[in-house]
Amino acid sequence: MNSNLKQLSTAVVAVLVFALLLLFSSAFFKGLRLDMTEHKLFTLSSGSQRIIESIEEPIHLYYFFSEESSRELTQLRTYADRVEALLDEYVSLSNGQLILTQIDPMPFSEAEDQADGFGLQKVPVGSAERFCISDWLAAMRWTTRK
Amino acid sequence: MKNITTILNREFASYFTTPVAYVFILVFLVLSSAFTFYLGQFYERGQADLLPFFNFHPWLYLFLVPAVSMRLWSEERASGSIELLLTLPITLWDAILGKFLAAWLFTGLALLGTFPLWLSVNYLGEPDNGAIAASYVGSWFMAGAFLAVGCCLSALTKSQIVAFILTGTVCLLLVLAGFPLVLNFFQDWVPALILDLIAGLSVIAHFMAISKGVLALTDVIYFIAMIGLWLTLTRLVLQAKAAD
Numbered sequence: 001m002n003s004n005l006k007q008l009s010t011a012v013v014a015v016l017v018f019a020l021l022l023l024f025s026s027a028f029f030k031g032l033r034l035d036m037t038e039h040k041l042f043t044l045s046s047g048s049q050r051i052i053e054s055i056e057e058p059i060h061l062y063y064f065f066s067e068e069s070s071r072e073l074t075q076l077r078t079y080a081d082r083v084e085a086l087l088d089e090y091v092s093l094s095n096g097q098l099i100l101t102q103i104d105p106m107p108f109s110e111a112e113d114q115a116d117g118f119g120l121q122k123v124p125v126g127s128a129e130r131f132c133i134s135d136w137l138a139a140m141r142w143t144t145r146k
Numbered sequence: 147m148k149n150i151t152t153i154l155n156r157e158f159a160s161y162f163t164t165p166v167a168y169v170f171i172l173v174f175l176v177l178s179s180a181f182t183f184y185l186g187q188f189y190e191r192g193q194a195d196l197l198p199f200f201n202f203h204p205w206l207y208l209f210l211v212p213a214v215s216m217r218l219w220s221e222e223r224a225s226g227s228i229e230l231l232l233t234l235p236i237t238l239w240d241a242i243l244g245k246f247l248a249a250w251l252f253t254g255l256a257l258l259g260t261f262p263l264w265l266s267v268n269y270l271g272e273p274d275n276g277a278i279a280a281s282y283v284g285s286w287f288m289a290g291a292f293l294a295v296g297c298c299l300s301a302l303t304k305s306q307i308v309a310f311i312l313t314g315t316v317c318l319l320l321v322l323a324g325f326p327l328v329l330n331f332f333q334d335w336v337p338a339l340i341l342d343l344i345a346g347l348s349v350i351a352h353f354m355a356i357s358k359g360v361l362a363l364t365d366v367i368y369f370i371a372m373i374g375l376w377l378t379l380t381r382l383v384l385q386a387k388a389a390d
Binding site: 003004007010011014015017018019021022023025026029032033034035036037038039041042067077078082 | 274275276277279280338339342343345346347351354355358359360361362363364367368371372374375378379382385386
């Protein structure tokens, strides 16, 4: 009986450790990655680095991503994680000159109006028509207006 | 460590004394090439990469990996040789790791056998060999995760068929975890954190992330944690069954 209890608790602990690792590894080890592509497709080039380091006045970046409507789109969510990681990399290189604001445009909210104001378009996802993701190129373009 | 390598060597050699190895490698090579060229439209795409090849790996592994893993423990249990194995002067971990690593190396060998595809894509164009290397690593990790699942479920039962079907089903759930099919089922009554956890279990999402050519620590941690979890459960199952 005693050994059964011990085994059961070991199993529970193992599953818990696994779940915690999964949940928090993406937050802790966000930027730690090895870009194995030949032309370093997923790494900032020295040119972009120089540009970002030489920004003189604050630039606001607005990144729109709809948590709610992307719930079931796992691949899009992993893509969003990468976009976020890239934006974070920009911000960390910019000596505080790049200011990133993340916005979740819920339907019928001010944030949605704001997204409309930037000219972002709703993308139909599944059954409902909702805001999805602003591609990071689009996100960059809108910021220059500010 | 020495015990692990002894078991590893013995297990690895046993694949090649039976037809298992030859059938597995042949079927894997034939199917993966057929999928690449016909379903994946390797030529029609006109792009020098191996994406159509790697995209089918999760589905191929779904029924090929359980075929390798099903005999790991249930054969020992059915023939009774498990009693001999577990009374040898080795720890349970030695036996589990030895068997698992042998199976994992074996699938790695089958994977290496696909190198003619890599040669031909290099002959036809200029692919990104870094991304291809990353995809191979990701594919091998994925095979390892499936094998670990199979290892645990094979320890549960004497019947290899049962082990095969159970492993296939669990792996299918792991593959589908990120798809609406599974997520819709949980969506309405589970908090967002748990839903993210379920989506995060998706083997495909992690594999696709690696196969783009970026080896992120989170994806590597996912696969290692997956292997660790299922091997720990294997140990618990073996202990519980030994007590019977």
